[in-house]
Amino acid sequence: MASNQMPLRLSTVLSIVGPSHSISRKPSFTFRTASATIRNRMAFSETPSSTFKVIDSHLHVWASPEEAGKFPYFPGQEPNLPGHVDFLLQCMEEAGVDGALIVQPINHKFDHSYVTSVLKKYPTKFIGCCLANPADDGSGLKQFEHLVLEDGYRAVRFNPYLWPSGEKMTNEVGKAIFQRAGELNVPVGFMCMKGLNLHISEIEQLCTEFPSTVVLLDHFAFCKPPKNDEEALVLSQLLNLSRFPQVYVKFSALFRVSRVQFPYPDLSPLLSEVVSSFGASRVMWGSDFPFVVPECGYKGGKEAVHLIANQISLPSSDLEWIMGRTATQLFQSQLTAAKQSFH
Numbered sequence: 001m002a003s004n005q006m007p008l009r010l011s012t013v014l015s016i017v018g019p020s021h022s023i024s025r026k027p028s029f030t031f032r033t034a035s036a037t038i039r040n041r042m043a044f045s046e047t048p049s050s051t052f053k054v055i056d057s058h059l060h061v062w063a064s065p066e067e068a069g070k071f072p073y074f075p076g077q078e079p080n081l082p083g084h085v086d087f088l089l090q091c092m093e094e095a096g097v098d099g100a101l102i103v104q105p106i107n108h109k110f111d112h113s114y115v116t117s118v119l120k121k122y123p124t125k126f127i128g129c130c131l132a133n134p135a136d137d138g139s140g141l142k143q144f145e146h147l148v149l150e151d152g153y154r155a156v157r158f159n160p161y162l163w164p165s166g167e168k169m170t171n172e173v174g175k176a177i178f179q180r181a182g183e184l185n186v187p188v189g190f191m192c193m194k195g196l197n198l199h200i201s202e203i204e205q206l207c208t209e210f211p212s213t214v215v216l217l218d219h220f221a222f223c224k225p226p227k228n229d230e231e232a233l234v235l236s237q238l239l240n241l242s243r244f245p246q247v248y249v250k251f252s253a254l255f256r257v258s259r260v261q262f263p264y265p266d267l268s269p270l271l272s273e274v275v276s277s278f279g280a281s282r283v284m285w286g287s288d289f290p291f292v293v294p295e296c297g298y299k300g301g302k303e304a305v306h307l308i309a310n311q312i313s314l315p316s317s318d319l320e321w322i323m324g325r326t327a328t329q330l331f332q333s334q335l336t337a338a339k340q341s342f343h
Contacts, residue, residue, distance in 0.1 A: 052320050054302070055327040056092070056100035058218060058252040058286025061085045062107040063114045071114035077107045083290040085118045089125075091289065091298035099124075101286075101327065103157055103189070104131040110143065116151045127331060129155035129189060134163045134173050141176050148184050154331055155216065156181055157189045160199055169202045178206050182213030187248070187330065189216040196221040197234045200241075207244040214246045214330070219253040219288065220274070225266045227259075235270070242277040248330065249274050251322060252286025254304050255295040262296035263304040268311040280318035284326040 063071035064084040073079065083105070092100065104115050110133045119128045130153040133140030147153040156177065160169050168174065169190075181188050188206075192199045196217075207215060217238070226232040241247045251271060258264035274283055285305050292301040302323075309319045 053098040053324045053328060054096060055284070055324040056097050056287050056289070056302075057216075057284040057327045058103055058250050059088065059100050059289035060103055060105040060107075060291075061088055061115060061118055061289075062105045067114070071108065071117070072111070073107050074109035074111070077109065079105075079107045081290045081293070083107075085122070088289055089122075091293070095299035095302050097287075097298075097302065098324070100126055100289075101129055101155060101331075102126050103129040103155075106131075106159075112147060112151065112153075116147075119152060127155070128153040129157055131157050131159065132162075132174075132177050132188075134167070134169075134171075134177075136164055136173070138173055138176070140173060141180060144177050144180065145184075148186055153186070155187045155189060157191060157218070159191045160202070161193070169199070170205050174202075175206070175209070178213055179210050182210050185214075187214035187216050189218050189250075190221070191218045192222050194222075195234065196223055196238055200237050203241070204244075207241075207246060211244070211246060215244070215248065217241070217247065217249045219286075220249060220251060220257045220270065222257065223270070224257055225259055225270060235273070239273060239277040242282070247278070248282045248284065248326070249278055250286045251283055251305065253288035253291070254301065254308075255292060256288065262300055263307040265308065265311060268308045271308055271314070272312045275314065275318060275322075280314075280321035281326055281329065283322050284330075285322050285324075 060083060062079055062083045063073070064082065067084065088100075092098075102115055102118065104112055108114055110131060112128075112130055115128055115130075119126055128147075128151070130144065130147040130151075133143050144156060148156075158169055158174070158178075163169060163171070163174070169178075178188055190199065190203055203215065206213070221238045221241075223235050223238050224231065226235050238249070251274070254264045254267055255262070257270075258267050260266050271283075285302070287298060287301040289298055289301075292298055295301075296304065305322065306319070309322075
């Protein structure tokens with residue numbers, strides 16, 4: 001597909017998370033293609049009972065065992081939890097969550113066919129985050145471009161532990177994908193599961209060299225409430241990343257970051273510091289479905305944020321940013337920039 005021919009579905013998906021203004025009716029949006037004008041009443045449109053959309057900025061889906069024949073798991077990565085989309089939709093409905101960013105799971109590794117099928121089936125409900133392939137042969141750049149331009153993914157995840165042994169995310173392949181992501185207005189998410197301190201220099205270098213690429217720090221950059229000076233230093237490194245205006249923080253997978261059980265009250269000081277440093281408009285909630293389900297339930301993962309916010313008397317306007325407005329604005333800005341880039 002030529003670069004100036006963005007898929008209709010991509011435009012449709014991103015319009016679901018457009019600016020949310022307080023209105024009392026469901027708006028209609030008009031999309032124009034070369035061949036037709038399509039009017040689509042969006043599932044994410046405002047309802048009288050809500051003035052913003054609740055968006056889950058981080059979750060996964062994978063094929064059910066029955067679907068694994070068509071959508072095979074990567075060998076050795078067979079899931080031990082149900083994570084199919086029907087289960088997700090049930091959880092979202094029960095919790096009052098309007099939409100989500102689906103992050104490609106390691107269970108399917110670089111085979112994005114299952115997530116792509118979900119995005120195509122529910123174009124007004126989900127947007128996709130693909131997984132960067134840092135293979136030595138450089139094929140990952142072409143794969144990334146295909147996933148964005150052909151399949152409509154609107155974010156990409158850098159998993160540093162998938163890079164070849166001895167290589168860093170700042171190698172030639174990493175820089176190429178990171179730079180291209182900025183050109184395509186696609187945010188890059190970083191998964192620093194083994195510690196932000198191991199990857200902070202790479203993240204800072206990429207942010208410095210490519211300031212137009214938006215960065216998402218998954219799961220609070222895996223910074224737990226500090227127990228010693230070393231951990232406090234790592235937390236300060238996270239907060240110092242706020243100096244890069246393109247960096248956003250996902251207040252996600254709370255059960256992975258907290259040292260205590262639901263509702264994770266030890267995270268209240270961390271949320272307060274992150275909001276103080278980044279501003280609520282650069283912080284977004286994410287559940288980490290389906291892993292959250294056996295921890296506190298999907299709905300509990302959402303409710304925990306409200307309880308933590310109450311602990312620190314977070315203004316309701318800030319909580320709205322975290323629970324949906326940030327993701328809404330971020331991906332709407334990507335749509336606007338994408339239109340400008342490809343027209």
